[in-house]
Ligand SMILES: C[S+](C)CC[C@H](N)C(=O)O
Ligand SMILES: N[C@@H](CCS)C(=O)O
């Protein structure tokens with residue numbers, strides 16, 4: 528299914544209408560690759576697997592589709608032309624890998640549809656049988672802080688020397704390549720400040736990007752982005768951009784999501800996307816998740832009702848959530864939508 532034929536700012540609303548009002552987003556990609564044994568202790572983080580193990584990325588996308596996800600996010604979060612060049616790759620090779628991240632996700636979607644057509648959803652693992660539901664591939668764009676590979680997407684502090692123009696120049700070519708890669712949308716993820724949101728908005732307009740985008744911020748206190756900019760200010764920037772079709776929060780503890788949805792709701796009518804992490808905290812120096820307040824899958828889904836009620840319509844998981852989290856989430860959403868019919 529293509530959503531490109533609809534005005535970018537309406538594309539996700541239109542998709543949601545066809546999907547019954549809400550959609551399940553996938554769960555953590557990189558942390559799931561790690562659970563399968565990938566070593567991501569590298570400035571490229573999950574993008575390292577684009578070089579070494581694309582088959583594993585495809586497997587994880589497929590696991591999320593089998594768990595009920597309708598939107599899968601590519602492995603390009605920390606895939607940047609600058610990052611690949613620092614590893615000795617040429618610019619062309621870097622661009623090939625960016626495109627590859629989307630191709631791998633599209634391949635997983637094709638394989639999933641083929642499995643459904645063959646009727647092998649009798650497989651008990653594939654209990655959430657959603658047959659031929661529309662599935663979107665989102666191309667991930669991680670923040671400049673992600674590229675820095677020091678966890679600074681969780682501080683939002685890029686220093687005074689990093690200006691709006693520097694951020695636009697940093698992201699420009701990657702956004703152009705991903706926009707032409709066959710993805711249905713671009714997911715700007717884990718945005719830590721309003722400067723970067725502004726850079727993305729201007730870039731989408733200057734480059735006249737034809738596929739829709741979502742802007743997803745993160746928060747460490749339930750009120751502000753990590754930089755201290757309020758989530759309402761951040762979401763307002765997304766609201767004003769005609770290329771942005773959904774606004775929300777990712778990689779943030781589940782306990783903060785309800786209040787953050789309420790803040791976003793005050794400044795936009797665009798669909799709200801939330802995909803929190805497990806509640807743990809990332810230590811960017813040690814490159815480890817610190818298990819302070821991790822929630823189990825049952826706890827994670829116990830929040831879903833209040834997220835829906837507050838106004839979220841695209842719900843999934845981020846770091847340290849797994850296909851089991853998404854399976855539990857899909858079942859919960861299915862039963863809630865059956866009840867409301
Ligand atoms: C979403 S975070 C856990 C990604 C990794 C981080 N940018 C780093 O390289 O440390
Ligand atoms: N889409 C990325 C987000 C990291 S915060 C991932 O799941 O790895």
Ligand SMILES: [Zn+2]
Nearest residue numbers: 778804845846
């Ligand atoms: Zn995350």
